[in-house]
Structure formats: C-alpha cells, structure tokens
Amino acid sequence: MIFFDEDDIYLSQLSGLAEAIHSGVTTVMDHSHAITTAGRAKQCIKATVESGIRSIYCAAPFSMPESLNPMAMGDTAAQHAKQIDIIKELAKEKPLGGSGNDGRLCLGLGFDTMYYIPQEIARDMLDFAVEHDMPLTVHDVPRYNLPALKHLRDKNLPTHKVTLSHTCDPAPEDIVFVKDKNIGIVSTPESEMAMSHGHPSGLQFFRSDCRAGLGIDSPAISSGDLFTQMRLALQEYRMRQNATYHHCGKLPDVVPARTDEVLYMATLGGARAIHMEDQIGSLEVGKFADITVIRIDSPSMIASVDYSTALVTHCSAADVNSVMVNGEWVKRNGELLKVNWNDLKGKLQMSRARLEKKWEGVDWDWSKDELKDAWYLRDVLE
Known part of the structure; x- marks a missing residue:
C-alpha cells in the first residue's frame, strides 16, 4: 500500500468489480x-456502490510495510488498532457508503489477523461483529500459517455468519465442525x-451437506469468472477420483463428479456459503432480482442441447449477455451500464504507467525474500 494512493485504490476496485459483472x-x-487508512476504505466503498x-x-x-529494500513493517499493533x-x-x-447504496452493499469483517493479536482483542472484535450482524470471512490455509478452522475450534470463538476461504484437504473432524457450526466454505x-494450498475441496464439503460454494481469489492472479472455477473444480475432483x-487397473463406470453439482456451488451454493441463501442464489418469490442472462447462439454455445451442462463445460464470460442486480440492469446486451468502461480503461492505463515508473528501482527479489520471514514461511520453502 505504500505505492498506492486513494485514486489507485478506487480505480482498481472499480475495475475488478466491472470484470466481475462483465463475467456474470x-x-x-x-x-x-x-483499509490502511479511512480514505482508502471510503474509496473502495465508493467504487463498489458505483x-x-x-x-x-x-x-x-492487515499489516503493511512502510518501506521496501529493506522491508520495514512499522508499529503493527498501532496499525491494527487504527484499522x-x-x-x-x-x-x-446507515447505509454504508451513503444514500447511493440501496441495500446491495453491507459491511463485513475480514479477520486473518485474529491469529497474531492478543486474544482478548480478537475476541472483542469477533463479539463486535456478532453484535452488529457482520458476516466474517477468514482465509483457512494452514500451509501459509492461516489455520482459521483450527483456531476457531480450539479457542471456542464465535462462528456467527462465518465463511472460510479455501480449507483444502479437510480431515473428517473438520467437516463435522464446519457442518455443526453452520460455517460456509468458499x-x-x-x-x-496455483498457490500450493492443497487439493480444492469444495465438492467434498458440498457432498457432506455443508454450506459450500465456489469463488475467485484475486483476479490479479486468477481468472475473474466462475465458469473457469466450475470447470477446474469439476475436473480436478474427477482426476483425483479417477x-x-x-491404481486398481480400472476405469470408473460413471464420472465421479457431475456438472450440476458445481453449477449449484456457483449459484445457490455460493449464496449458502455467505449465508444469503434466503435472499439470492435462485429465482424465487421474495428473493432479490439478481439475474445473469447467457447467450445460446455464440460459437461456444450454439450446439448445446443440455444448457445446464453447457454452462459448466462450454460457457465463458464472452457469452454473458446481460446482468441484473437488485432489479437493475448493470450489463445489457454486452455493455456495462453503471461503469463507463472506455473512460475507466484509459485511467487504468495511465495509473499503471505511473505506478510502474514509481516502482523503478525496487529489488523485487529482495522483497520476496524478506516476505518469507514476514510470513513465517522460510522453514517450509525449498
């Protein structure tokens, strides 16, 4: 964050959300x-509403370095208290972000730092989230020293509206805990x-009747559409089961995972994972009108007969014709309506050029080496 000003934050947030909408x-x-500063948080929220x-x-x-080469983290306790x-x-x-928010934006808490701060401060913040009905999300990646599930269980912490990201290769007792505590898994x-978290295990949780959905972790390093995630989840699970x-010299008579399972995980399963299944995820009376319209006359979809299967095996972001959120068209006939993309892409290109100039002289290999210690990964890397 030492490299980014508030305008950079605004542009990156708006462009990421534009990609999401474009992708359905x-x-x-x-x-x-x-949220290293109040101004940056406000810019994220402003872009989200827009x-x-x-x-x-x-x-x-989240603790951020105050300088690089060498890396200096500063007073992390003071940073955390301020945040x-x-x-x-x-x-x-009320509402978050001002009058432009018609209810489709609400506040939650991301709380990876609960492992590293004094326990009484972590518990106080978790109690605050429960009191204010704030959804909570935490990365659960023990290989990266982020053992959310184990920490919640061992410390007997509140699990109100909790969603864990990742949770790969769960033990049987992990699945029982997730199900019993009504925890969502994305x-x-x-x-x-790509990041060596382990085997994607969303389908394993789904088949155990847990709140399990599919998501995208950082469009900076991954594709920004759920069609890609559905295919990867499906075929990776099939590969492992195959x-x-x-090993026994056999072939499966029936494929080990079905397209309807991952399609559910990308829609109503995702809604269940973030504890919103009574509001979104399917077309039902009383739910919000959030709708994605897919073209069936594109080169990838034209030969489809079973469209639910084709949404998983053939569809891409290019086939997303229109998107409605909260009863409002935000993409229509291939065009983004709330975001002026031609204007935004020019600003993004200018921002990128300026940031690349600003980054000249940084020794990124040195910085990456320092991160190994900052993230306590030195002993497990080879």
Missing part, C-alpha cells in the same frame, strides 16, 4: 486489505492449485 457475477464477498454489484465489503485489518477503529466507524454508517480452485480406479 452478481455478488461478491470482498476480503479487502485496503459499480452496481451486490457486495459484502469485508474490511480487513479496527476505522471498521467500527464504518459500522455506524473454494477457489484456480488459486488453490486415480483411485487407475
């Missing part, structure tokens, strides 16, 4: 590490495989 995504649970997407904006206290105060002030805003197969047959 109507709702995001946004784990936001941009985009038209439905969002749980999970403001996340907690920002979140508590945001919780007073699997992001692309980033989980291997158990190959």
Whole structure:
C-alpha cells in the first residue's frame, strides 16, 4: 500500500468489480486489505456502490510495510488498532457508503489477523461483529500459517455468519465442525492449485451437506469468472477420483463428479456459503432480482442441447449477455451500464504507467525474500 494512493485504490476496485459483472457475477464477498487508512476504505466503498454489484465489503485489518529494500513493517499493533477503529466507524454508517447504496452493499469483517493479536482483542472484535450482524470471512490455509478452522475450534470463538476461504484437504473432524457450526466454505480452485494450498475441496464439503460454494481469489492472479472455477473444480475432483480406479487397473463406470453439482456451488451454493441463501442464489418469490442472462447462439454455445451442462463445460464470460442486480440492469446486451468502461480503461492505463515508473528501482527479489520471514514461511520453502 505504500505505492498506492486513494485514486489507485478506487480505480482498481472499480475495475475488478466491472470484470466481475462483465463475467456474470452478481455478488461478491470482498476480503479487502485496503483499509490502511479511512480514505482508502471510503474509496473502495465508493467504487463498489458505483459499480452496481451486490457486495459484502469485508474490511480487513492487515499489516503493511512502510518501506521496501529493506522491508520495514512499522508499529503493527498501532496499525491494527487504527484499522479496527476505522471498521467500527464504518459500522455506524446507515447505509454504508451513503444514500447511493440501496441495500446491495453491507459491511463485513475480514479477520486473518485474529491469529497474531492478543486474544482478548480478537475476541472483542469477533463479539463486535456478532453484535452488529457482520458476516466474517477468514482465509483457512494452514500451509501459509492461516489455520482459521483450527483456531476457531480450539479457542471456542464465535462462528456467527462465518465463511472460510479455501480449507483444502479437510480431515473428517473438520467437516463435522464446519457442518455443526453452520460455517460456509468458499473454494477457489484456480488459486488453490496455483498457490500450493492443497487439493480444492469444495465438492467434498458440498457432498457432506455443508454450506459450500465456489469463488475467485484475486483476479490479479486468477481468472475473474466462475465458469473457469466450475470447470477446474469439476475436473480436478474427477482426476483425483479417477486415480483411485487407475491404481486398481480400472476405469470408473460413471464420472465421479457431475456438472450440476458445481453449477449449484456457483449459484445457490455460493449464496449458502455467505449465508444469503434466503435472499439470492435462485429465482424465487421474495428473493432479490439478481439475474445473469447467457447467450445460446455464440460459437461456444450454439450446439448445446443440455444448457445446464453447457454452462459448466462450454460457457465463458464472452457469452454473458446481460446482468441484473437488485432489479437493475448493470450489463445489457454486452455493455456495462453503471461503469463507463472506455473512460475507466484509459485511467487504468495511465495509473499503471505511473505506478510502474514509481516502482523503478525496487529489488523485487529482495522483497520476496524478506516476505518469507514476514510470513513465517522460510522453514517450509525449498
């Protein structure tokens, strides 16, 4: 964050949400590490309201370096306390972000730092989230020293509206805990495989009748559409299950996972994972009108007979014709309506050029090496 000003934050937030809408995504649970200052948080929220997407904006206290080469983290306790105060002030805003928010944006909490701060401070913040009915999301990646599930269980912490990201390779007792505590699991197969989290396990949780959905972890390193995630989740699970047959010299008579399972996980399963299944995720009387319209006359879809299967095996963001959120068209006939893309892309290109100039002289290999210690990963890397 030492490199980004508030305008950069605004542009990146708006462009990321524009990509989501363009790709047919109507709702995001946004784990936001941009609240290093109140101004940056406000810019994220402003961009979210302007985009038209439905969002749980999970403001996340997070320690950021104050300098690079060498890396200096500064007073992390003071940073964290300041960020907690920002979140508590945001919780007073009704509606969040001002009158332009018609209800499709609400405040949540991203709380990876609960592992590293004094336990009484972490518990106080979790109690605050429960008191204010704030959804909570935490990365659960023990290999990266983020053991959310174990921490919640061992410390007997509140699990009200909790959603865990990733949770790969769960033990049987992990699945029991998730189900008993009504915890949501969002699997992001692309980033989980790329970042060595483990085997994507969303389908395993889904088949155990847990709140399990599919998501996207950082469009900076992954594709921004759920069609890609559905295919990866499906085929990775099939590959692993197929291997158990190959080991015995056999082939499966029936494919081990079905397209309807991952399609559910990308829609109503995702809504269940973020505890919003009574409001979104399916077309029902009483739910919000969040609708994605897919073309069936495109080159990839024209030969389809079973459209539900084709949504998983053939569809892409290019086939998303229109998107409605909260009864309002935010994309129509291929065009974004709330975001002026031609104007935004020019500003993004200018911002990128300026930032690249600003980054000249930074030794990124040095910085990456320092991160190994900052994230306590030195001993497990080879």
